[in-house]
Amino acid sequence: MKAILVLEDGKVFAGRSFGAEGEKAGEVIFNTQIIGYQELLTDPASAGQIISFGYPHIGNYGVNGRLFESDTAHALALVVKEYSRIYSNWQATGPLDEFMKQRGVIGIEEIDTRALTLHIREHGEMKGIVSTRDFDSASLLKKLPAQGEIKFEIRNPKSETNQKIPNSKSKTVIINLGANNSTLAKYPGAVVVSAGTKAEKILGLNPEEVVISSGPGDPRELAGLVEEVRKLIGEVRVYGIQNGACVLAQALGGTVGRMKVGHHGMNHPVVDPKSGKGEISVQNHSYGIEKLPAGAKTVHVNLNDKTIEKFQTKDGRCVGTLYFPIDERSKLASGYRYV
């Protein structure tokens, strides 16, 4: 069956449908990873996104129970060159398209995804709409929501169970912007609170550290949270991950902005700008630090474009990281413990 992707600027990519049928609008992102489709699909930070893979074969190893970053899918759609007709791996529990169908994720294949990558590289990340019903691009463009109107859930249901661990000795509170399982696993027993929680309530839990998790959407729209985080600074150690780091940067007085093309892949070098020592990281962010808060210093930059990937305050009690280190435990994106 036919499927179509129309970008905000009118560019049309027509292909064939796999996964779920339907129609969805979101931010179109290209990702340069060759593996990790299941993690990306299920990471709450992918909410509201239509993800295109440059790598041509997607679905090769099916899906399995170990690769979830949350209990369900968050990405709206996958755009691929070729959906693999066969999955082959001893751990696989089923094919990817079945999984997508069950969770309402639309798939389009037979797309020249490299062409899509180049288009975004040139014109910047933008909105788009996928459909398996309506193939009229003018009609689809009319359905494209205005900025900020793309709706998504920012909760990871798994966080609920996390909250219920009895007699936990953890001194960590996680502010949940859409934390993924890898992050949660790094803080066993941590108390997870929603993004709307007041600072007083958080401090009332007596934490030693507060982690602002990664999550989807535009961190500039979280003004309320920024206010609350400001109240935490100085009281406890505050760590921000990806969009969480953007929130922290704003709370410290810095500014954040949308990058023309975000960093989405698992081959990004982050280095200490002085020593040149660093590591290869997993990244999935479209927003970055434009102006470092006064009194904070850059710890790591992305070697490719020199954007700030990690910063900290002079006393070391506030740290923000835009990237995910590749984990020791063979997870793709690990949560990061900053101690």
Added chain:
Amino acid sequence: MPKRTDLKKILIISSGPIVIGQACEFDYSGSQACKALREEGYETVLVNSNPATIMTDPGMADRTYIEPLDPEFIEKIIAKERPDALLPTLGGQTGLNMGFFLSRAGILQKYGVEVIGADARAIERAESREKFKETMASIGLAVPESGIATSVEAGMALGEKIGFPLILRPAFTMGGQGGACVYNVEELKKGLEYGLEVSPLHQVLVEQSVLGWKEVEFEVIRDCKDNVIIVTSMENIDPMGVHTGDSIVVAPAQTCTTEELVDLENWSKKIIRAVGISGGGTNIQFGVNPADGRVVIIEINPRVSRSSALASKATGFPIARIAAKLAVGLSLDEIVNQVTGKTYAFFEPTVDYAVFKVCRFAFEKFPDADPILTTSMKAVGEAMSIGRNYKESLQKGIRSLEYRRYGIGADGRDVPAEVSGDKELIKQKLVYPQADRIFWLRYAVKAGLTDQEIFELSKIDPWFVHQVREIVDLEERVAKYKLAELPDELLKEAKGLGFSDRQVAWLTKSDEVAVYEHRHKRGIVPGYKLVDTCGGEFDPQQPYFYSTYDNGSDECRATDKKKVIVLGGGPNRIGQGIEFDYCCCHASYALKEEGYEAIMVNSNPETVSTDFDTSTRLYFEPLTREDVLHIVEREKPAGVIIQFGGQTPLNLSEQLADAGVPILGTSVDSIDIAEDRKRFKALLKKLKLTQPANGTATSFIEARKAAKKIGYPVVVRPSYVLGGRAMVIVYDENDLQEYMEKAVIASPDRPILIDKFLEDAIEIDVDCVSDGKQTVICGIMEHIEEAGIHSGDSACALPTFSLSKAILEEIRQATFAMARELKVKGLMNVQYAVKGSTLYVLEVNPRASRTVPFVSKATGVPWAKIATQIMLGHSLKKLGVEKEVIPKHFSVKEAVFPFNRFPGVDPTLGPEMKSTGEVMGADADLGVAYMKAQIAAGQKVPLSGKVFISVNDRDKRAITDIAKRFETLGYELFATGGTADVLRKNDLEVTEVAKLGEGRPDVLDLIKNGEIKLIINTPGGKKTKVDETKIRSGAIMHQVAIITTLSGARATINGLEAVKKKGFGVKALQDYHQR
């Protein structure tokens, strides 16, 4: 970290001749290293015995030594040059072993030379199986259960403890040489004996077999700051049990989950740290159990390798270049990624395409060799293809191999249906991997086997099997149509799965040209996409290109500038290898110098020609009609150069010319004159030149008639072949009948050629360059072996040593006359034979020959460059090239053979070419130069000891003189009955040895016990062949020097006498050719 300033001069040891397991990937990596180090301002000293390489061009290193890769010679070079450091990781296993040896022997210490790239301890931790096991255990990584055996007895005990099947891996050998998979006690014993013999340390690892496990490889790099990157993963389609050099390999890995791959990558990072490589790279091979994901580490290679060359070409990340820079203290974050031009080497390349590497074998040359693929590498070459999906790259890869297959099947060249449908045979073919297994995957699918069944038989992952199934499904849909009715969508889909025009033509009962034209009318043409290291994330400055039918974005960067396309030589094979790549690279360099854009088309990932900065633009494509024409249409070049890539582009010349493509240099018609028997005969007649009596035949009856008229012995061969394929000398009618019946399929347009065989004639090779008016001799080479041995297998000397002035003048005039008559523009090679005082013309090739790089190194003149300039319209006069250069010193070329890979194969020479590579020895004295070439070729000719002589009756008279001279030099003579009698009659002291089966100890015993150090054995014909093969093959396996021709024996004794008198010296190429 800034680069080191305490180092000024760096010695690079390269890998020597092309052999199985070590091919031109080390010319590629060595050239990159030379360039990278010079860029950083270091003085470089290069040692390599292989004259056919680009790296040994005088401009590549500051000091270039074409000398044997032997500790004695390298020490002399170190003493003379006094380098500060030695970089041993760019020259394959040979370079690494040499570095390790020099370090252990205290030679490096003696001269204060530091090892950079990987120190001796790191090398030992990687290469010594015991240390390796320890190191892996220290980081908690499982190694297959194993033990080291230093004797057969210990190995047998170990093997029985671990249990069958077992893998045997001799330590410090390359390409898995001597490796075997054994299933029982008898095979274990045999394998141990052989493995202990070939291991320089006499160690064999006896290892639990992980046959059938997934084989996944990584290229890992670490700098002095401890920054570590994974360049790419690669997955072998042929699982564990087939050497990775013989396996079909895809990049990146396709069937591992994120978790599995990240796990393996994390292990890889731990390994490179534990082994202690800082400032270099390593290849790491894992076995992964497909049933439960269990991981074992198989081996690591702490150096650049065939796999690293493949990884470099597959991703655009030049590993050797980076490794050289890391070795001098730079770090990854400081080195710019030249392909993107804006990012750094500290990142991990990613791809948005599928890469497929497939191997080329030469079993047709060695009919007695075991064709089953095992852990000992047998492939002689490889091709790489790129597509926007695996199926597209798979089919492109197969047609890149130039086996006259145009895809995985349905190209009119499948085996007959009754064969391909035989389920029993299919099962055999799937279980026992041979070179053609990929085609049997298709037959198996067509015969109705399921993915799971095929997996169980072949252990090839069902994912790969399914790709073949998808190709088969589409094939069946296409076959329902005639070309005219074929829906465009279906045709486009077929092209998108890599179907060639030939396949579409066969399926729709049309022909290749018609399909090509039909497609163009319908607008179904490929676009070009980039290898850019980054999956499109950055706009690259120096990418390279591949064609694809996934053409939503066409990124062809063709310009309006003046440009020329150079067609490369495709995968290496016996008869066509690095020599032609050398010429193609020079064409590119010359074009760029002349202000043209140089456009390279080639499919061989091992070569310098497919390096991203050799040409202005590189197209990584198969060399077939459609693939080349597509590029020509987009680039619209001023012309195409076809005379440098060997037979590959030559075979395309007519098709390209017919399609209106301008061919530069010598015309297609002239090429045809030289190749067409009748036209060539007429040409020689016109020029009053002599040819050996000859005829043609398409049947035995015709052949018998012709041979009778010519007179036996005759040389018979098919027309239009390379490397003397299926060429034999026939002494009588019975042999002729056998040849005509068995060996060859003849047809009226492809008859069998029959020539008089000139016994005991001297053979001469001439390379010349002509601008159509004037011709200059590049070099006249005199063969050491008599006529009848293929020129590619024969040793030769430049300048000549026994020819009279009159004959040399006759040769020159004949060469000039033929070049003039053929209106040669560029290079031409002629083979002559001199018998008595008569000069015979054997063969003319109006193109670059295998000897061009040798001649260039011997004379110090860049002949391929000059030929390119001529093709662009310059005259020899204007170029100032008007005089033949006759050097004052001798250069000897010697061939190198793969017999040690094929136990039991008779290593005698004949008209069919069998060598894979060549070496050069140079000295003021011919004898010394010859001995240098012998040593470089791996012939361990002893300076004293026992010589065994056994020659055929024809050679008996001549051998006495040679034997006498051996005796004078103090050698002890051993011989079997007949030869011993003759020697004794000439007052020589001989110890008589029993022939095989006539008592013990026999010759083989003496060989095995290491008593005999040199064997002179000329073939006695059919009757004695079986025994002689045992002796000769035994000598090869036990590394005893063996000479199989009388002329070779004579040259050897001349050489030994000269060496005893004068000794060896070393001299840089730059000093031989001072301007």
